[in-house]
Amino acid sequence: MLSVENLEKTYSSGDEALKGVSMEVSGNEVVAIIGPSGAGKSTFIRCINQLTEPTSGSIELDGVDLTGLSDGELRDQRRNMGMIFQEYGLVERLSVMENVLAGRLGYLSAWNAFRRDFPEEDVRHARATLDRVGLGGHDDNRADELSGGQRQRVGIARAVVQRPKILLVDEPTSSLDPETSRAVMQLLTEIAADEDIPVLINIHEVELALEYADRVVGLADGRLVFEGSPSDLDENARDTIYRATAESSSDPDGDAEGSNGTDPRMITESR
Numbered sequence: 001m002l003s004v005e006n007l008e009k010t011y012s013s014g015d016e017a018l019k020g021v022s023m024e025v026s027g028n029e030v031v032a033i034i035g036p037s038g039a040g041k042s043t044f045i046r047c048i049n050q051l052t053e054p055t056s057g058s059i060e061l062d063g064v065d066l067t068g069l070s071d072g073e074l075r076d077q078r079r080n081m082g083m084i085f086q087e088y089g090l091v092e093r094l095s096v097m098e099n100v101l102a103g104r105l106g107y108l109s110a111w112n113a114f115r116r117d118f119p120e121e122d123v124r125h126a127r128a129t130l131d132r133v134g135l136g137g138h139d140d141n142r143a144d145e146l147s148g149g150q151r152q153r154v155g156i157a158r159a160v161v162q163r164p165k166i167l168l169v170d171e172p173t174s175s176l177d178p179e180t181s182r183a184v185m186q187l188l189t190e191i192a193a194d195e196d197i198p199v200l201i202n203i204h205e206v207e208l209a210l211e212y213a214d215r216v217v218g219l220a221d222g223r224l225v226f227e228g229s230p231s232d233l234d235e236n237a238r239d240t241i242y243r244a245t246a247e248s249s250s251d252p253d254g255d256a257e258g259s260n261g262t263d264p265r266m267i268t269e270s271r
């Protein structure tokens, strides 16, 4: 289970990207984070993976606090978090198989990692995972020979072979056409069930979140302002998520979100 408590992030530029966000993600649920540009969605995912250091708050994965770890401890904990990126994050000149096996590098000794010497079991698992994501037979293709949708499937396979405890997914469909986007979202929901792990997805496209997520979280101006099932995300809820940024920038007290004060699902303060 991922448990985030009162997470804050202020960049050195002074930008307050997260202002006390708390949430839990567990089981094999698919949770979509939506919100306007600049709401803090990417910062949230990057803080969980410690690609960005939070300013304060706690992040626990299966009871282990991920903040303040030594480099070695962080390396071990990162193995537990599969990360999937908007721009795929592949090494374009390497083969599909080499890219997928990169997900196992964190398990190798430094010497074997240097030589890219993977156990046979890792290679078997990588091949089976490539079949699973619909890329069987593409092992030897270079990554730059693939379409965007295929590249994202390689990114998903690389995360899955880590055998992570959670998948963190940052805008997986932003570079894809609508049909491919739906196929990628479908695959992610199937992986959550097959691997029995939760999936936390930042996503711009609200309709995709509604179709594929079990739960939707709305961020606005660094705060969690909505949390509920897709069916709870009615027009009023959407309005709150997408209006809050504009209102808070003209609200000197910074407490404009939830100002309608009528909907119990709207979260007006950090928990």
Ligand SMILES: Nc1ncnc2c1ncn2[C@@H]1O[C@H](COP(=O)(O)OP(=O)(O)OP(=O)(O)O)[C@@H](O)[C@H]1O
Pocket (backbone or CB within 6 Å): 011, 012, 013, 015, 016, 017, 035, 036, 037, 038, 039, 040, 041, 042, 043, 044
């Ligand atoms: N590296 C950084 N240095 C300084 N400020 C940053 C940095 N990254 C993000 N920010 C600021 O933090 C705030 C939140 O940005 P973030 O990228 O997390 O939002 P987002 O919801 O993911 O937006 P988008 O949907 O456009 O990607 C914004 O004000 C942004 O300008």
